[in-house]
Amino acid sequence: MKSLIETIVEPLVDHPEQIVVTEKEEENKIVYHLQVHENDVGKVIGKNGRIAKSIRTVVYAAGMKSNKKIYLDIM
Secondary structure (H helix, E strand, C coil): CHHHHHHHHHHHCCCHHHCEEEEEECCCEEEEEEECCCCCHHHHHCHHHHHHHHHHHHHHHHHHHCCCEEEEEEC
């Protein structure tokens, strides 16, 4: 899942080398934290959060196979 997030975000940002995805697994959920360069945050979030919502939709759909709830936090 980390590689999927990185693959989606990489073309959107100016500093792809600073993309960091961390995973925190708990009992019923998996939380992914996405960190990008401070100048790229707006590009990942998009106008009114549309790009962030689209990224989350793809990640949630890809995570349907697991029995755990998937969350994506953008920092």
